[in-house]
Amino acid sequence: xxxxxxxxxxxxxxxxxxxxxxxxxxxxxxxxxxxxxxxxxxxxxxxxxxxxxxxxxxxxxxxxxxxxxxxxxxxxxxxxxxxxxxxxxxxxxxxxxxxxxxxxxxxxxxxxxxxxxxxxxxxxxxxxxxxxxxxxxxxxxxxxxxxxxxxxxxxxxxxxxxxxxxxxxxxxxxxxxxxxxxxxxxxxxxxxxxxxxxxxxxxxxxxxxxxxxxxxxxxxxxxxxxxxxxxxxxxxxxxxxxxxxxxxxxxxxxxxxxxxxxxxxxxxxxxxxxxxxxxxxxxxxxxxxxxxxxxxxxxxxxxxxxxxxxxxxxxxxxxxxxxxxxxxxxxxxxxxxxxxxxxxxxxxxxxxxxxxxxxxxxxxxxxxxxxxxxxxxxxxxxxxxxxxxxxxxxxxxxxxxxxxxxxxxxxxxxxxxxxxxxxxxxxxxxxxxxxxxxxxxxxxxxxxxxxxxxxxxxxxxxxxxxxxxxxxxxxxxxxxxxxxxxxxxxxxxxxxxxxxxxxx
Numbered sequence: 001x002x003x004x005x006x007x008x009x010x011x012x013x014x015x016x017x018x019x020x021x022x023x024x025x026x027x028x029x030x031x032x033x034x035x036x037x038x039x040x041x042x043x044x045x046x047x048x049x050x051x052x053x054x055x056x057x058x059x060x061x062x063x064x065x066x067x068x069x070x071x072x073x074x075x076x077x078x079x080x081x082x083x084x085x086x087x088x089x090x091x092x093x094x095x096x097x098x099x100x101x102x103x104x105x106x107x108x109x110x111x112x113x114x115x116x117x118x119x120x121x122x123x124x125x126x127x128x129x130x131x132x133x134x135x136x137x138x139x140x141x142x143x144x145x146x147x148x149x150x151x152x153x154x155x156x157x158x159x160x161x162x163x164x165x166x167x168x169x170x171x172x173x174x175x176x177x178x179x180x181x182x183x184x185x186x187x188x189x190x191x192x193x194x195x196x197x198x199x200x201x202x203x204x205x206x207x208x209x210x211x212x213x214x215x216x217x218x219x220x221x222x223x224x225x226x227x228x229x230x231x232x233x234x235x236x237x238x239x240x241x242x243x244x245x246x247x248x249x250x251x252x253x254x255x256x257x258x259x260x261x262x263x264x265x266x267x268x269x270x271x272x273x274x275x276x277x278x279x280x281x282x283x284x285x286x287x288x289x290x291x292x293x294x295x296x297x298x299x300x301x302x303x304x305x306x307x308x309x310x311x312x313x314x315x316x317x318x319x320x321x322x323x324x325x326x327x328x329x330x331x332x333x334x335x336x337x338x339x340x341x342x343x344x345x346x347x348x349x350x351x352x353x354x355x356x357x358x359x360x361x362x363x364x365x366x367x368x369x370x371x372x373x374x375x376x377x378x379x380x381x382x383x384x385x386x387x388x389x390x391x392x393x394x395x396x397x398x399x400x401x402x403x404x405x406x407x408x409x410x411x412x413x414x415x416x417x418x419x420x421x422x423x424x425x426x427x428x429x430x431x432x433x434x435x436x437x438x439x440x441x442x443x444x445x446x447x448x449x450x451x452x453x454x455x456x457x458x459x460x461x462x463x464x465x466x467x468x469x470x471x472x473x474x475x476x477x478x479x480x481x482x483x484x485x486x487x488x489x490x491x492x493x494x495x496x497x498x499x500x501x502x503x504x
Contacts, residue, residue: 008186013117014124021111021124022152029100034093036083042093047075051097052153055129055145064132067142068094098143101128128152165194165284166232169239176246181269188276195283202290206298219299226295233288240281247274390459392432397463399424404496412437412492413481425483434489436463437474441492446472471497 030045054074058066071094076085085093103109108125115122128149132142145153168191175184209222251270323329324337399419403409408418416428427433439460440446446464464472477491 007117008182010117014115014122017111017113017115017122018124018126019151019155021113021126022128022148022155024111025101025109025128025152029097032096034096036085036089038084040083042083044093044097047079047093048097048100049156050075050078051094051101052128052145052149052156055143055149056153059145064144065135065142066132066144067140068098069140071098098129101149102130102143106131165191165198165236166239168194169236169243172243173246176243176250176273181266181273185269185273185276188273188280192276192280192283195280195287198287199283199290202287202294206294209294209298210301223295223299226291226299230288230291230295233284233291237281237284237288240277240284244274244277244281247277386459389432390462392430393436393460394462394466396427396433396436397466399427400494401466404494409494411477411494412489413479415494416481416483429484429487431487434487436460437489437492440472441474441476444472444474467496471495473497 026045026048029048032044034042034044036042051071054071055066058070068091072090075094076087076090079085108127111124111126113122113124114120126148127146129143130146132144134141168187172184172187172191175181175187205225247270251267251274254267254270320337320341324334329337400409400415403415403418406418409415419425419427443460446467473495475493475495477493479491480488481491482488
């Protein structure tokens with residue numbers, strides 16, 4: 001036959017046969033005739049595939065001790081609803097499957113075939129399961145998937161055909177990087193077949209959309225499907241653009257090195273790759289346009305036809321007016337007929353509880369409302385509440401300094417424990433206790449000489465005066481302290497520097 005390269009056609013024949021040979025173990029299991037107690041034939045091929053999945057899962061979770069007993073327990077768990085087998089039978093089935101995947105003689109399985117590329121008889125050795133470890137005490141052999149077993153398992157995994165073009169693009173880029181121009185040309189031809197297949201699927205999808213949209217749910221499903229397809233085709237189109245640019249740069253580089261004169265065959269491959277890739281990209285671009293048209297016109301048209309079909313199927317005069325006029329209906333029946341065509345009842349009501357709602361009156365004030373802590377007016381220095389708070393802060397500081405001298409004030413939690421032990425737990429049950437520590441933490445560190453005449457007029461003036469010339473530092477600790485249900489505060493680390501001088 002003219003134009004048919006036999007050598008290219010049979011290239012890689014051994015590798016293709018090796019992948020087919022991996023499935024031979026499953027078909028060998030299928031030929032085994034095993035039955036349960038009721039005479040139902042066991043699906044040995046299916047159980048063999050489940051065994052591969054089981055060992056793969058064990059490999060994922062890093063479970064190395066997997067043998068016949070573990071496999072038998074798995075097969076029982078997954079098939080006991082279908083088959084009726086005694087306990088020992090599950091172990092026999094598990095042992096049969098393992099011995100099929102890994103012969104008892106320890107040798108690899110072999111597959112004999114005729115190699116049409118080399119024109120000789122060949123054999124392929126492969127291993128699905130391999131020994132993993134051995135327990136001497138229980139005389140138990142453990143197994144795990146071998147590389148060929150993993151390849152067999154991956155070969156049974158579904159790879160969606162719509163992603164085949166993206167896979168071929170990746171392979172083409174690798175071939176161009178390595179300079180395998182002859183293989184790259186063949187890869188482009190496979191991509192052309194993929195594009196043609198996608199074009200046929202788009203035609204079928206268009207007819208399916210026009211025929212199958214009968215509800216809004218179906219419309220949304222097809223809309224999402226077309227958006228996914230368009231997104232994938234857009235990414236493939238970008239990859240085509242990059243591939244064409246890469247081929248162009250390769251052609252220019254070879255031309256600059258005078259390869260078109262020294263190696264005319266190689267340069268000819270590059271020129272042909274450029275032409276074929278451009279043709280495939282053009283067909284793919286048309287596919288992208290078809291998807292966009294299908295998304296923007298066909299899909300919307302199908303939705304509109306769904307709407308107008310509903311309108312045409314309902315005749316207002318015949319289905320509603322004549323029903324009411326021709327046969328006088330009681331008032332209750334009239335309400336049932338008219339109810340779908342009436343608006344939902346809407347009433348504007350005013351609730352008296354609105355009076356109790358939070359009122360925003362800031363806009364009515366002339367002064368600007370400051371957002372922050374309320375500052376004490378100096379004119380209110382004689383306020384009894386303020387005087388009481390100053391006294392409580394001073395007493396609290398005295399308690400803390402006493403605890404600190406007894407090495408019980410290094411942390412806030414230690415100080416609280418000190419209050420409990422001395423019968424003064426009521427102190428940390430008050431709000432001012434937590435305000436005191438929060439304000440001190442904001443001011444920390446309080447350095448020597450910071451308490452001046454002006455400081456003495458604040459709420460903390462009397463309390464801070466007790467520390468003298470020492471440096472008062474409060475840092476955040478780890479954890480939350482909650483001794484009472486109403487208040488909680490973060491742990492704090494308290495340090496006083498210069499206390500030895502003060503005590504002396």
